[in-house]
Amino acid sequence: MSPADHELRHVWNECVGAGRANEALRADWQAHFREAVDVLGVRHVRFHGVFHDDMFVYRVEDGGGFGPAGRLPAPVYTFAYVDKVFDAILDAGARPFVELGFMPRALATQTETLFWWKAHCSPPNDMGRWVELVTTAVEHWIERYGLDEVRQWPFEVWNEPNLVPHFWTGTRTEYFELYEATARAVKAVDPQLKVGGPSTSVFVPDERYAGETQDRSAEAATAAAADPDALDWKPVWIHEFIEWCATRDVPLDFLSTHLYPTDFAFDAEGNGQPIQRHVDATRDDLVAMRKIIAASPFPEAELHITEWSSSPSSRDAIHDTLFAASYITRAFLNAADLADSVSYWTFTDVFEEGGGGIGPFHGGFGLVNEQGIHKPTFHAMAMLARLGDRQLLQTPHGVITRSSADGRLAALFYNYPQDMGTRGVGSERSYADTRHLAQRGPARRIRHTVEGLPAGAELTVEILDWEHGNVAEAWHEMGAPLNPTRPQTAELREVADRLRRSVLTASTAGTLEIDIELSPWAVMSLVQSTEPTTAP
Numbered sequence: 001m002s003p004a005d006h007e008l009r010h011v012w013n014e015c016v017g018a019g020r021a022n023e024a025l026r027a028d029w030q031a032h033f034r035e036a037v038d039v040l041g042v043r044h045v046r047f048h049g050v051f052h053d054d055m056f057v058y059r060v061e062d063g064g065g066f067g068p069a070g071r072l073p074a075p076v077y078t079f080a081y082v083d084k085v086f087d088a089i090l091d092a093g094a095r096p097f098v099e100l101g102f103m104p105r106a107l108a109t110q111t112e113t114l115f116w117w118k119a120h121c122s123p124p125n126d127m128g129r130w131v132e133l134v135t136t137a138v139e140h141w142i143e144r145y146g147l148d149e150v151r152q153w154p155f156e157v158w159n160e161p162n163l164v165p166h167f168w169t170g171t172r173t174e175y176f177e178l179y180e181a182t183a184r185a186v187k188a189v190d191p192q193l194k195v196g197g198p199s200t201s202v203f204v205p206d207e208r209y210a211g212e213t214q215d216r217s218a219e220a221a222t223a224a225a226a227d228p229d230a231l232d233w234k235p236v237w238i239h240e241f242i243e244w245c246a247t248r249d250v251p252l253d254f255l256s257t258h259l260y261p262t263d264f265a266f267d268a269e270g271n272g273q274p275i276q277r278h279v280d281a282t283r284d285d286l287v288a289m290r291k292i293i294a295a296s297p298f299p300e301a302e303l304h305i306t307e308w309s310s311s312p313s314s315r316d317a318i319h320d321t322l323f324a325a326s327y328i329t330r331a332f333l334n335a336a337d338l339a340d341s342v343s344y345w346t347f348t349d350v351f352e353e354g355g356g357g358i359g360p361f362h363g364g365f366g367l368v369n370e371q372g373i374h375k376p377t378f379h380a381m382a383m384l385a386r387l388g389d390r391q392l393l394q395t396p397h398g399v400i401t402r403s404s405a406d407g408r409l410a411a412l413f414y415n416y417p418q419d420m421g422t423r424g425v426g427s428e429r430s431y432a433d434t435r436h437l438a439q440r441g442p443a444r445r446i447r448h449t450v451e452g453l454p455a456g457a458e459l460t461v462e463i464l465d466w467e468h469g470n471v472a473e474a475w476h477e478m479g480a481p482l483n484p485t486r487p488q489t490a491e492l493r494e495v496a497d498r499l500r501r502s503v504l505t506a507s508t509a510g511t512l513e514i515d516i517e518l519s520p521w522a523v524m525s526l527v528q529s530t531e532p533t534t535a536p
Contacts, residue, residue: 005390005391005392006390006391007389007390007391008336008387008388008389008390008391008399008401009336009337009340009389010041010336010384010385010387010389011332011335011336011338011339011340011341011342012332012342012344012381012384012385013040013041013042013043013381013384013385014043014044014340014341014342014343015042015043015044015045015046015097015304015306015341015343016036016040016042016044016045016046016343016344016345016346016347016367017045017046017047017306017307017343017344017345017346017347017365018033018045018046018047018346018347018348018350018351019047019048019346019350019351019352019353020047020048020049020052020117020119020352020353021047021048021049021050021052021055021081021082021085022049022052022054022055022081022117023047023350023351023352024047024085024088024089025081025084025085026350028348028350028370028372029348029350030088030092031372032347032348032350032366032368032372033045033088033089033092033094033347033348034092035368035372036347036348036367037092037093037094038093039382039385040347040367040378040381040382040385041385042094042347043094043095044094044095044096044097044153044154044341044343045089045094045095045096045097045347046096046097046098046099046156046306046343047099048099048101048102048119048159049101049102049117049119050082050098050099050100050101050137051100051101051102051103051104051133051137052102052104052117052119052120053104053105053120054081054117055081055082056078056080056081057077057078057079057081057082057104057133057137058075058077058104058106058107058133059075059076059077059078060075060076060106062076075106075129075132075133077133077136077137077140079137079140079144082137083144086141086144086145090145090149095149095152095153096153097153097154097156097304097306097343098153098154098155098156099156099158099159099199099306100134100137100155100156100157100158100182101121101157101158101159102119102120102121102158102159103120103121103122103123103124103130104120104133105120107120107124107125107126107129107130107133108120108122108124108125109122109123109124109125109169109170110122110165110169113165113166113169114166114167115352115353115354116352116353116354116355117352119167121165121166121167121168121169122168122169122170123168123169123170123174123175123177123178124178127177127178127181130178130181130182131181131182131184131185134182134185134186135185135188135189138150138155138185138186138189138190138193139189141153142189142190147190150190150193151190151192151193151194153193153194154194154195154196154253154254154304155186155193155194155195155196156195156196156197156199156256156304156306157178157179157182157183157195157196157197157198157199158175158178158179158197158198158199159199160199160200160201160258161175161178161198161199161200161237162198162200162201162209162214162236162237163201163214164213164214171212171213172209172211172212172213172237172240173212175198175237176198176240176241176244179197179198179241179244179245179250180244180245180248180250182195183195183197183250183251183252184250184251186251187251194253194254194302195251195252195253195254196252196253196254196255196256196301196302196304197241197252197255197256198237198238198241198255198256198257199256199257199258199306200235200236200237200238200257200258201236201257201258201260201307201312202236202257202258202259202260202262202263202312203233203234203235203236203259203263203281203285203288204222204233204234204236204263205222205225205228205231205232205233205234205263206218206219206221206222206231209236209237222263222275223275225275228263228275228276228277229277229278229281229422233277233281233284233285233288234288235257235285235288235289235292236257238255238257238289238292239292241255242255242292242296242297242298245297245298246296246297246298252298252301253301253302254301254302254303254304254340255289255292255293255298255301255302255303255304256303256304256305256306257289257305257306258305258306258307258308258312258345259281259282259285259286259305259307259308259342260307260308260309260310260311260312261276261277261278261279261281261282261310261311261331261424262274262275262276262277262311262312262424262427263275263277274311274427276423276424276426276427277424278422278423278424279327279330279331279416279420279422279423279424279425280330280331280334280422281424282308282331282334282335282342283331283334283335283338286303286305286335286338286339287338289303289338289339290303290338302340303338303339303340304339304340304341304343305335305339305341305342305343306341306343307343307345308331308342308343308344308345309328309344309345309346309365310324310327310328310424310425310427311427312345313363313427314351314353314354314363314364314365315354315362315363315364315429316363316427316428316429317361317362317363317428317429317430317431317433317434317472318363318425318426318427318428318434319363319364319365319366319375319377320361320362320363320364320369320375320376320431320471320472321375321376321431321434321437321470321472322376322464322465322466322469322470322472322473322521322522323425323434323437323521324375324376324377324425325375325376325377325379325380325464325521325523326380326414326415326416326521326522326523327416327424327425328344328377328380328381329380329383329384329412329414329416329523330414330416332384333384333394333398333399333412336391344367344377344381345365346365346366346367347366347367347368348366348367348368348370348372349362349364349365349366349368349369349370350366350370351364351365351366356370357369357370358482359480359481359482359483360373360475360481360484360489360492361431361471361472361475361480363428363429363430363431367381371489371493373471373489373492373493373496374469374471374496374497375471375472375496376464376469376470376471376472376523379462379464379469379499379523380464380523382525383412383462383464383523383524383525384412386410386412386525386527387399387401387410387411387412388401388402388403388404388408388409388410389401389403389404389405390402390403390404393448395413397413397414397415397416397444397446398411398412398413398414398446398524399411399412400448400450408527408528409450409453409457409459409512409526409527409528410525410526410527410528411448411459411514411525411526411527412523412524412525412526413446413516413518413523413524413526414518414522414523414524415443415444415518415519415520415521415522415523416521417440417441417442417520417521418441418442418444419440419441419442419520420440425437431472431473431475431476431480432476432480435473435476437521438466438520438521440520440521441520442520443517443518443519443520444517444518444520445515445516445517445518446514446515446516446517446518446524447514447515448514449511449512449513449514450506450511450512450514451510451511451512452510453506453510453511453512453528454506454510455506455507455508455509455510456505456506456507456508457505457506457510457512457528458503458504458505458506458528458529459503459504459505459506459512459526459527459528459529460501460503460525460526460527460529461500461501461502461503461504461516461524461525461526462499462500462501462524462525463499463500463501463516463518463522463523463524463525464499464500464522464523464524465500465518465519465521465522465523466519466520466521466522467500468498468499468500469495469496469497469498469499470495471492471495471496474491474492474495474496475492478491478492503529504526514526
């Protein structure tokens with residue numbers, strides 16, 4: 001194994017996503033996040049709306065109704081709510097990945113463009129005031145948390161500005177101008193602060209984003225394609241963004257984009273037609289991004305995938321399932337050597353872009369549901385987190401690793417069913433619609449011999465499969481109650497954590513024989529639980 005020994009980057013827990021800043025004021029959000037840090041090893045969290053009006057940062061009215069129409073003589077900046085959120089993140093042992101947005105209503109050229117909470121996603125009506133807002137915020141964070149700390153926070157400018165008129169109501173050039181002004185403002189505070197973008201979504205196989213605004217007519221051919229995987233999928237605005245920054249000497253420390261392995265194309269009548277890409281599309285896209293960066297004027301730029309999941313829908317029942325757990329395990333392991341972070345969207349179902357979820361398992365993005373019940377994807381992320389930082393062996397179905405800190409062995413294997421071929425898991429509107437995937441197979445036998453362990457070393461084995469930890473199936477069998485009783489919730493919580501557990505023991509010669517059959521979709525973790533005397 002030693003010749004294959006190389007670094008395994010934990011791109012899966014460098015950052016996770018969440019909905020919006022205001023949700024982070026909730027006690028349940030903060031409890032879920034502390035668990036994500038403690039159990040999943042999360043190091044950063046990114047969310048929308050740090051400047052949205054419900055955080056009360058940019059104040060042009062005093063809120064008390066005094067004076068002429070309650071107006072203030074000049075903008076006032078108050079950070080009480082944001083401070084509470086950032087304090088909670090830091091106290092949990094993580095850091096913010098700061099998405100600078102959205103536009104305060106008083107600065108927006110268009111208002112109430114997105115979500116029930118009415119995000120303002122427009123260019124500013126006064127770029128000088130926007131720069132002042134960004135500068136004041138960054139200076140405040142440095143004063144409160146210290147320059148050394150804030151230098152470890154990436155600053156990303158906006159979110160998915162190619163999605164007009166949803167996340168941006170302006171043109172591509174107007175976004176580039178916003179990025180330039182914002183990046184210069186951040187660097188003017190301190191040149192060592194990291195800033196990047198363009199945070200676009202997603203790879204596309206047509207020319208819909210070739211111009212200043214989205215051209216929906218270009219999507220028709222994609223919608224009609226017999227084989228979407230035969231198309232030439234490419235990132236959005238990345239080449240143009242790099243060129244803009246290079247020709248104007250605009251700071252660019254990292255490239256960011258979103259790699260949902262799907263596309264929502266539209267036919268001539270405007271009907272949505274979701275297109276699912278193949279199971280390893282994420283790796284293909286990362287390879288493409290790495291090539292672009294390497295050939296660019298910014299070859300040292302980091303690559304952060306600031307949103308990723310099996311689909312970009314917060315009502316996709318696949319998110320709640322065992323099938324998603326096997327899928328993301330495969331994708332993350334295949335992405336480990338290609339990015340600086342791949343941020344799972346999101347760590348919790350406390351997420352209100354479409355309002356609160358309808359029922360405990362409504363297809364929310366989260367690794368845990370609104371009650372904090374662990375979905376299968378949570379366990380998959382926990383298993384990934386337990387891997388070491390040195391990869392000893394990579395197979396098509398998992399890895400064996402060790403920790404450089406203490407030499408402990410850890411392994412992770414999965415059975416993404418052979419019957420799936422190159423298909424991804426797709427998207428479904430209800431949990432019942434996902435269950436057909438349970439018929440996929442066959443089982444897979446995992447056999448490996450590991451030598452060089454201490455005599456009698458023990459490894460704890462955990463297996464997530466159809467019969468163990470499959471909480472959405474338990475809820476389905478319960479009758480899928482929309483509003484579970486407290487006893488039902490307690491039962492679901494217990495089922496969610498009831499994995500199949502056992503212990504494997506090395507021989508007196510320090511040899512471990514792994515010979516375990518994994519049922520379709522299963523994910524298995526093996527972790528050395530005794531102190532080693534020598535590294536394998």
